Amino acid sequence: MTEWWRGGVTYQIYPRSYQDSNNDGIGDLKGITERLPYIADLGVDSIWLSPIFPSPMLDMGYDVSNYTDIHPEFGTLADFDVLIARAHELGLKVIIDQVISHSSDQHPFFIESRQNRTNPKADWYVWADPRHDGSPPNNWLSVFGGGAWQWDTRRHQYYLHNFLVEQPDLNFHNPEVQDWLLSTMRFWLERGVDGFRLDTVNFYFHDALLRDNPADYRRKAKPEWNPYSMQYHIFSKNQPENLAFMERLRALLDEFDDRAMVGEMGESHHAIKMMGEYTTGKRLHMCYSFEMLGDGFGAQFIRERVQEFFVDAPKGWPCWAFSNHDVPRQATRWASYGVNRQALAKQLAALLLSLEGSVCMYQGEELGQTETALEYSELTDPQGLRFWPENKGRDGCRTPMAWDASLPNAGFTQGQPWLPIKAPQVANHVAGQLNDPDSVLNFYKQMLKVRRQFAELRTGDTEFFATAEPVLAFSRAHSVVCVFNLSPEARSVAVQDVGEVIIAQGAEIVQGQLQLAGNGFALFHDQGAVIS
Template sequence: MRDWWRGSVTYQIYPRSFQDSTGDGVGDLRGITARLPYVADLGVDAIWLSPIFTSPMADMGYDVADYTDIDPVFGTLADFDALLERAHELGLKVIIDQVLSHSSSKHPLFLESRQSRTNPKADWYVWADPKHDGSPPNNWLAIFGGGAWTWEPRRHQYYLHNFLAEQPDFNFHNPEVQDWLLGTMRFWLDRGVDGFRLDTVNFYFHDRLLRDDPADFRRKEKPAWNPYDMQYHIFSKNQPENLVFLARMRKLLDEYEARAMVGEVGESHHAIDIMGQYTSEGRLHKAYSFEMLGDTFTPAHFRGQIEDFFRGAPEGWPCWAFSNHDVVRHLTRWKKHCVSEEALAKQAGALLLTLQGSISMYQGEELGQTETDLEYYELTDPQGLNFWPENKGRDGCRTPMVWDGGNASAGFSTGRPWLPVKEPQAARHVAGQLGDPDSVLETYRALLRLRRENAALRTGGTVFFDTSDPVLAFSRGGELLCVFNLSPETVELRIEGAGPPALARGVEHGEGDKVRLHANGFAILAIDGEPLVSDA
């Protein structure tokens, strides 16, 4: 089906942390292949593999040194082909991470570009002369700290890097660069991948005039933990030329049958508007932002994201996620809104899997995993190393998947894992939850089955009810009513026009149409008449 991506659920796999098949403590492709039946049995439609390409691993694979080969730590191209074949046998699509905005500083193209101003690749990266006082050409900042410019003595110029100095930015204003990057995508399409997750999709182009980014218009009482968040990035990214290149990418994918791409919009201003732009008029198939990956857990917030997106881009398509490899896991972010982490885990799964759009799940969230609390000496992530202790980085959400209680790494490896498996995480393992109907895992499996079997949940429209905080209530496709108590307190409601629950947790029915939702309780009900949700 060509539009399989619309309303789909994708399971994100962080390859270093999913399954180690060699005992070296690092996950790999053969390990993933061995665990694919588990993923297929969950009931998802696709897997997304975080970067597996050849890399020095300065940013764990998001610094690519060869776009058409597999890093030896993960295996070989033959291992990837075997994974792809097995996934397709199990009915799973395979999406791979494409990091196009920048490469590794060890990439042969950058090694050539940095040599002089006249070599054949001199204009393939973003280079700029210093100001008269020797300082960088503008005030742009790097996400991982410091300025976004690094001096190259061989050229007597600075090069741009929005992330680490080891991640120089490609110059997308050069048509040869665009063509070459599209060629790397074609390599994987020809190999049979079903699509791409596009890292930092709004970072491709920069302002040609190199104008300063202004201060964030939202005044802060004290400096942010990361100075990057104190600027309004209207020139260093989000340029209009991006839209033209996205259309070129879409045209490439349209040459193939049933392929799709989802873009990550890394932006704290107007992210929903950018998502809408990027998925309209023959560009990306779908896009996601960090709007639901933050600390806010209120009915108004979730309702606002859905309504704002479809109001601004009725022909566009979003992809929603609560957790991924870049943010603190959502159970830890939202724990103040619950009495029981298990109840919150089930409710979060129900909310995510009933939202209008496509869905991305991060490995382990179906187990109710929480953030791992790491010591400084245990860190590998440059974000944590640079901003400790105000920000501990992303390693806490990247610790290994826990499969059973069989060894110190909970079934992930026979050796010492690259990041530790600690007791709070090891206690939430797959083997301990499979077959238990009241477990988080089996609740997710039931939710995924419900979504798969109901077109209303995959592609139906959403109508919200004007309920009082902390209740969020909406209908999907005119067929299902979804009601959530986003608080640690019990609330009483009146629900009319609904039949028995298709799936519910923490719900107690009273007289007539009265319903009591306990802490983080939820109900997904068939609509039987004119639905109405109101205070009791």
Template sequence: MNEWWRGAVTYQIYPRSFQDSNQDGIGDLAGITERLPYIADLGVDAIWLSPIFTSPMLDMGYDVSNYTDIDPTFGTLADFDQLIARAHELGLKVIIDQVLSHSSSEHPFFKESRQNRHNPKADWYVWADPQHDGSPPNNWLSVFGGGAWQWDSRRHQYYLHNFLVEQPDFNFHNTEVQDWLLSTMRFWLERGVDGFRLDTVNFYFHDALLRNDPADFRRKEKPEWNPYSMQYHIFSKNQPENLAFLERMRALLDEFEARTMVGEMGEDHHPIRMMGEYTSGQRLHMCYSFEMLKDPFSANHFRKLVEEFYTGAPHGWPCWAFSNHDVARHTTRWQQYGVSNEALAKQAAALLLSLQGSICIYEGEELGQTESDLDYSELTDPQGLRFWPENKGRDGCRTPMVWDAAQPHAGFSTAKPWLPVKPEQAARSVAGQVNDPDSVLNFYKRMLRLRQSSATLKYGATRFLETAEPILALIRGDDLLCVFNLSATQQQLKLSGQLTEVLAERAELTAGELHLAGNGFAFFQLADKVSVNS
């Protein structure tokens, strides 16, 4: 099926933290291959591997120094080929991360580019002269703090880095750069990958005139922990030229059968609108933003995002997620709305997997895993190291997968792992849940089976019913009613119509009244028109 990705569920693997096969404390490709049957048994369609390419690892692989080889930390190309073969044998597609907007400063092309202004790679990165007073060309900021320009004494120019100083930005206005990056994607397509997750997909092009970004129109009364969010980034990213390059990427993928691309929309202004724009026409197949990866946990919030997307882009396609490697785990973010971690985790699974579009779940999410509380001395993430203690960075969601609490480091490795496994996380292990029919893990399996067996959940349109907070009620397709109590307190609402229960947790329908305990939810098959009074 060429469009296997529509309505599909992808399982994100953070390779450093999934399974260590050679006992060096760092996860690897052979470890992932060993655990693929577990992922297949969950009932997902695909896996997404966070970066595995050669890298100095200053940003855990998002600083690539060789785009067509595997970092020795993770293994070899032969290990990757074995992973692909085993995944396909188990019916799993494989999506890999592509970090195209910038490279590592250790990349040979950047080393050549910075030597002088006349070498063959001189225009492959974004270089600019200083202003007359020696200051940077404009006011653009780095996501990781400070200015986005770094002085280079060899070229007597600044280079652009939207992230770390060691992550110089490619110059996409140079078509040679575009051609070469597309060739690296072709390398992996020919090796058998089924698609790409595109990091910072709206960062590729910059304004060629280097105009200043204005202040955010939503006035900030005091500086935030990261001043990056105080600007409206209309020139440093989000350029119209991006769309033409996405069409070139799509043309490349269309040369191969049944391949897909999902883009990360790193944007605070109109991200849902931009998701639609980036997936309309012959551009990305799917796109996701951080809007469901943030704090709001309300009926209005989820309804607004879904309706905004499909109103603005009826032919686009979203990919929704509640957790990933860049944000605190959702059971921790939303714990104030939960009766218990388990109840909240099950409700989050039911809600996410009932949404129209494609879905991504993050390793450990299916265990109800929580954010790890790390000390400063345990951090590796440059974001946490830079912004501590106001922001502790992303290491708390990247700690190793917990397989068996009775084993050293919960079965991840016999060596000291790169990030610690804390007792609170080890307590939610696979071994401790797999034989418990009421566990979060087994609920995920049931919910995934329901979605996979239901064309309505995978492809059906969405209609929201008029309900008051904290009740979210929606109809998928013509005949599947999904009702959620997004609070820790009991709620009830009256339902009329012929209803057949499909799934229920902490919910009971009695004489036309649905009683929902905290984090309760229920799915009903409809025989006729339903009315809801909350």
């Protein structure tokens, strides 16, 4: 077992938006295969494919109707086999998204389950009788708005849906459900995938007694844009039985060589602590949360989260990400911290790739891509459609890759793209950065090379220096010292015993002071460094 995942870098691909090979406006597996040399050239270790299974696409593939096939829009199983083989030729591991907390309501098992209370799949989903007054069995809420229970007239019962009404929750308290889900994952492992990204990994089990969730005790000036965040979800998810199922998942993967799992911790309270719980012992290999995928930023913010993880879970392993398909792009989200898009994008790359743990980077971030501004009529995402205009959903970070501004639709498709490719995004195209040594793309390549070159940046312990906001400074295994000015204004810090510069931007040592321009940073060889 090589533990290739420990400290590795995964490149997330949103298949609908990567490359369209047949000009239907939707990215596909053949298109991804065509672009694999580009990804390998970046210097990452693995790719993660967001869901590619058959689905009604009400939640863009996170509503699965068949767990062991490929959606026709993306191609065929044969196309997938070719992708796997080509990725492995190029030295890339392949991770696929597993959405097993819930299925589509079009899955044959749910269609059967809802027919009556006595069929073979009757207990495969979460069903409950109404209260005496006809209301749902408890106060649980859906992530996509409203209650988490939907009435079904055939069974005269409610079924649970933590997400869309069309995404009924599977009943993990039924051992047959667990066994079946594990069998579907075995199907892909035997087909050659190197691991899984587990969607909403803390949602699998619910409280068997169906107890009400308590309210968030913190008083708000007004209700949240999504009332889901006004509860502590201690009964609708985060159940202790979940950890035992993580061990079953790990046992399955341990039957195969060099496989790995990364879990998505869908939690806003104590997420770092839970990441540790889920990766300690024979559970998940690594886990990420939304702690660094929101608006929070700054030296103290980053320092506290890294320290919290390794204090709570010294034998666990995190996966850090600044962007993915669920949040606004980092160059837009944190624009107020940047001198300009390019300077901020390079700094964020250097920071993310210097953190202790594994790393996931989202397609387009290597270009310094920005969030796409969309009209309501252009949306496809249920979150945006339900919560507009206060929340505009996730489509803005999901628009297609910009490959070449000289080609129709920036080289993504010759058809009508499923989401628009607008001028600000086309301006950040790949072809325009490939031969520019100062581009964000080429900086990512340099920084990824540095991370491969220095094992300390992948797995070395972290020791933070006591620097004042907005300067973040730390040493990795007393071998590489990293200093970042996380602001658009110039700053300086006193430095002693730092060696040669490894990689830097806007940084110069003058008379014992490291002078950092806005978004300036430097990685040095550590010779017993002292920074203050």
